[in-house]
Amino acid sequence: MPGTRGAVPVPVTTNSSHPHDLTREILSLLDTRPQLQTADDLPDASQAEVKAALDRLASRQMIQYNTRDSENIVLTEEGQTICDEGSHEYKVWEAVKRKGRIGLKELPNEVGAESAKIGQGNAFKLKWIKKDGDTLVPVANEVEDKTRQSLLEINEKRSLENTITLKEFIKRKLAKTNKVITYDVQKGSRYAKEIPVEVTDLTADMLASGEWKTANFKPYNFEALGAPQNSGALHPLNKVRSELRQIFFNLGFVEMPTSRYVESGFWNFDALFVPQQHPARDTQDTFFISDPPSADPPRPDPPAEAAMDIMEAPSKRLYASASSTSTPSAPSKSEDTRDYEQYLSSIRAVHESGAFGSIGYRYPWSRSECLRLVLRTHTTAVSTWALHRLASQPRPARYFSIDRVFRNETVDATHLAEFHQVEGVIADFGLTLGGLMRFLEDFFANLGITGLRFKPAYNPYTEPSMEVFGYHAGLGKWVEIGNSGMFRPEMLEPMGLPPDLRVYGFGLSLERPTMIKYKVSNIRDLLGHKVDLGFIETNAAVRLEKN
Numbered sequence: 001m002p003g004t005r006g007a008v009p010v011p012v013t014t015n016s017s018h019p020h021d022l023t024r025e026i027l028s029l030l031d032t033r034p035q036l037q038t039a040d041d042l043p044d045a046s047q048a049e050v051k052a053a054l055d056r057l058a059s060r061q062m063i064q065y066n067t068r069d070s071e072n073i074v075l076t077e078e079g080q081t082i083c084d085e086g087s088h089e090y091k092v093w094e095a096v097k098r099k100g101r102i103g104l105k106e107l108p109n110e111v112g113a114e115s116a117k118i119g120q121g122n123a124f125k126l127k128w129i130k131k132d133g134d135t136l137v138p139v140a141n142e143v144e145d146k147t148r149q150s151l152l153e154i155n156e157k158r159s160l161e162n163t164i165t166l167k168e169f170i171k172r173k174l175a176k177t178n179k180v181i182t183y184d185v186q187k188g189s190r191y192a193k194e195i196p197v198e199v200t201d202l203t204a205d206m207l208a209s210g211e212w213k214t215a216n217f218k219p220y221n222f223e224a225l226g227a228p229q230n231s232g233a234l235h236p237l238n239k240v241r242s243e244l245r246q247i248f249f250n251l252g253f254v255e256m257p258t259s260r261y262v263e264s265g266f267w268n269f270d271a272l273f274v275p276q277q278h279p280a281r282d283t284q285d286t287f288f289i290s291d292p293p294s295a296d297p298p299r300p301d302p303p304a305e306a307a308m309d310i311m312e313a314p315s316k317r318l319y320a321s322a323s324s325t326s327t328p329s330a331p332s333k334s335e336d337t338r339d340y341e342q343y344l345s346s347i348r349a350v351h352e353s354g355a356f357g358s359i360g361y362r363y364p365w366s367r368s369e370c371l372r373l374v375l376r377t378h379t380t381a382v383s384t385w386a387l388h389r390l391a392s393q394p395r396p397a398r399y400f401s402i403d404r405v406f407r408n409e410t411v412d413a414t415h416l417a418e419f420h421q422v423e424g425v426i427a428d429f430g431l432t433l434g435g436l437m438r439f440l441e442d443f444f445a446n447l448g449i450t451g452l453r454f455k456p457a458y459n460p461y462t463e464p465s466m467e468v469f470g471y472h473a474g475l476g477k478w479v480e481i482g483n484s485g486m487f488r489p490e491m492l493e494p495m496g497l498p499p500d501l502r503v504y505g506f507g508l509s510l511e512r513p514t515m516i517k518y519k520v521s522n523i524r525d526l527l528g529h530k531v532d533l534g535f536i537e538t539n540a541a542v543r544l545e546k547n
Helices: 022-032 047-058 077-085 088-099 107-111 113-125 146-157 163-171 204-209 236-250 302-319 340-352 380-390 433-445 489-495 511-517 533-538
Strands: 035-037 063-075 129-132 135-138 175-187 262-264 373-375 397-406 418-429 453-459 462-472 477-487 501-509
Touching (some): 022 035, 022 047, 022 175, 047 063, 047 175, 077 146, 088 107, 088 113, 088 135, 088 146, 146 163, 163 175, 236 397, 236 418, 302 380, 380 397, 380 501, 433 462, 433 477, 453 477, 462 501, 489 501, 501 511
Antiparallel strands (some): 035 175, 129 135, 262 373, 453 462, 462 477, 477 501
């Protein structure tokens, strides 16, 4: 049996009647006249109900209609009160006139606190009353309450000729504008007093019997909106992260494993030549773990090694020579020359007394401080681990990471206690500062940012160091977009890397470009429990190179 669709009513409930079918009412009204206006003929139906009924009939070509938009003025609750009782200034004058003299402190008891506060000043301006010491006395014997008269006119006509007075009423929130949508409705080419039954499915039986030739098929409505789908949606940070990952892959970078949120002070600070008394290692800046409070000394990390082997395998196959294609993608245990105890001793020496051509910081280095567990403050801890791994087979390499880091920050519109850091490192022979500047110009060009400026900066583990600035057209000023530098020998040589192998390092936050692209001014609207899920579900795709 074919699917059919008959009259689908639009029920309307009014204060004076039971639910009735608005579509039938419209057809009945048009049966007796050539045209109707919804504002006059359907005053009890809401605009949404009227529109639904008209669209249902228009889709069947039973009616046609035109939309008329207009604005009218309506009173607010306070404006309606003035219409009923008189203006604040009139109440004050009437009370003073009636009593002959009223003390300033007694006035709120007579007319109410709000009328006393607002009406007293207006009555002074209109010279209806005056002040006599601590009392109010009348000046005018008769007054005309023009405020009430104007509001009565609005209430009756839904408009006011005096535009200056109208603006004042709107400013005082005595009146407001309402958008009114009405429809002029006429009969359509397929008008009928009743909605005919329509066939919605073409079946094999209809084709065989020929019934399809006379069937009244329901026309397709190609303008109808589909039902909302409860589908998943990528967070804006994930969209921008995906774009950045693709940029790194296109530039030949290998992604580093960043699954460890908790790091030891060794990888997070000491191996980066950050002294143990540095302010960044205070509890005001870093989250320390209490249970357990400390880590093992640096040692092999099989899960991270396995993940890195997988991530590096494609690039090693791509750049492998003919003689090395049959060798394993990663050095075997016998080839792995890393000595973690020696590495720890070298780090202690470079901090405490100096080594590798450096005089060091010359302070008593603490092993227990080095092994304290922290929530990582930057993904450079992962970069340090990857570079130490590279020391077993020194060669040119490019690594990157994008993941969450933690700082003991005061939460405000631009700072959270956790955010995402984007970091890249490039190891090669003969690198120069000029090459880093040129690379950063090319990298940020992929993000749609050109014309960079560089400013000298200080980082414990890079020298020279540079802050990177780009011009923000929306803000109309230069803003810091990243940090960069060349890793110090005190960081690289204790790993076992050769002295002529140099390393660039650069980083930026993931949140800043995301906030700029999606015009988010408060970072708490982007990340955290206050994020609007509607914003997540409806935000557009991102193209970083497009403005």
